[in-house]
Amino acid sequence: MGMTNDMAVLDVAGISKRFGDLQVLSDISFTVTRGETVCVLGPSGSGKSTLLRCINWLERPDAGQIYLNGDRIGINNGGVVMSDRELSRVRTRIGMVFQHFALWPHLTVLQNLMEAPVQVQKRPVAEVREEAMALLAKVGLSDKCDVFPARLSGGQKQRVGIARALAMKPDVLLFDEPTSALDPELVGEVLLVMRELAREGRTMVIVTHEMGFARDAATRILFMDRGRVVETGRPERFFVSPDTERARQFIQRYAAG
C-alpha cells in the first residue's frame, strides 16, 4: 500500500478486469508522473479503453489498486468500496474526454463547461464562467459559447469535450480515442489542441491510434496487447527499435496503413 513516489500523479498497481469469460485486463501496472503524456497504444480489443474506464471506476476493477496523488480510488480508508458520493468526489479530480464526445445535449457549449464545476465542485459561478470563456478561447471556440452541441462539427464537439474536462481543473486527463469518431479532415484541429496541452505539461493518459501524434507528443508509450502491458518506453525508442515482436508487427502495420 502507498508505494507512490513523490511525483506520481497516477499510480496503477496490478489492475485486472474480467467480463464473463473474457479476461480484458491482466495485472496492469504503471505510474504517470506530473507533466507526462502517456500514449496507450495497441490493437483493437486489447483492453485500452477498459483500462481508462477502470482508472476512474466507470468500470470496477476486479483486482489491483489505483492511487491519485497518493489517494486510493474506489476503496476508502476503512477498506470498503466507496459509496457513489465518495467516488463522485474523487472523479472530479480526473478529467475524461470521450470517443463520441458525450456532450450534454440540453446545455449550450458554455453551460457544458460550467455544469460540473458549478453543480458538483460548487465553485462560484462568476469565476467558473470566466475560466470557461478563457478555455473556449484556448480551443478556438469563443464564438460558439451559446450554441448547442448539435450545431457543432465533430472536431468542434471534441474541442468542447476537452475544454469541459479542463474546466474541472483535474489532476490528470484521460482521453479515450478522442479522434476515432472524427472525419479525417477534422482530426488535425483536435490533435493540435492536445499537442498544446502536452507542451504545457498537463498530465495526460491518451488511448489513441494516431501514431504520428504518439511519436511527437508522448513522453512515454504504453503498448498493450490482449489485456497486458507488453512494452513501455520513450516514443523515439518504441517506434524505432521496439523490444518485442508484437510491438514491431503493430508499428509496421500502422506505418503501412
Place this chain on the structure above:
Amino acid sequence: MIRDFAIVWSERDLLLSGLGNTTILSVLSAIAGLVIAFVLTPALMSKRRWLALAVRVFVDGMRCVPFLLFAYIVYYGLPSFGIRLDNWSSGLVALTVYHAAYLAEILRGAWAAQPREPLEAGVAFGFSGPRLFRRIILPPLLLAAGPIIGNQMIQIVKDSAFLTIIALPELTHAASSIQSRHYVPFAAFITAVFLYWGLCLIIEAGVSGIDRLAAARR
C-alpha cells in the same frame, strides 16, 4: 336549437366553474403525476432488481386497470380499509397515481433510447444520485418525450371527466346537471366537448413550445 344554447349560455357560470375545476384537477394531477414519475422512472431503471421489479408490477398493474374502476376503488373501496377521502382528494389521488404510472413508463422508454455516453460523462464528472438524474438525465428525457407527455396530459384532462361519478363538480358534471335541469342534452354536452377541446389546444401549444426547445438541441 338556438334556444337550447341560450339556456346553456344562461348557465355559463356553472359551466365555467366546472371548466375551472377540470383545469385545477388536471394541472395538479399532471404536476404531481410527473413528480411521482421522476421517482418511479429511476426505480424502473435501477440495477437493484427487486426495486425495478416492484415498480414494474405497479406500473403494469396500473396500466391494465380501467380508470373508472380505479376511481371507484379509491372513493368507495378504500374506506373499507379505514382510509376515507372526500371526493376532491379521491379524484386527485386517483388521477395522479394512475397517470404517474403511464408517465413513468413514457420516461423509461425515452431513457432507454438515449445514448449512453452523456450519462456516463455525467458520472465521470462527479454527478451521482438525484443530482445526476435531475441535471444530466432528466432534461434530455423531457425534451425527447415532450409530445408523448403532452398526449398523456390530454388523457388526464379526458379521464378527469370520469370523476363526475364521485360527484366532483368538474366540467362533465356541470354539463350533465344543466342537461338534467333543462333537458338540453345536445347543447349542454357539445358545449362541454368544445371546452375540453380548448383545453387540449392549450396543451398542444405547450407541447409545440417544448418541441421548439428540443429542435434547437437536436
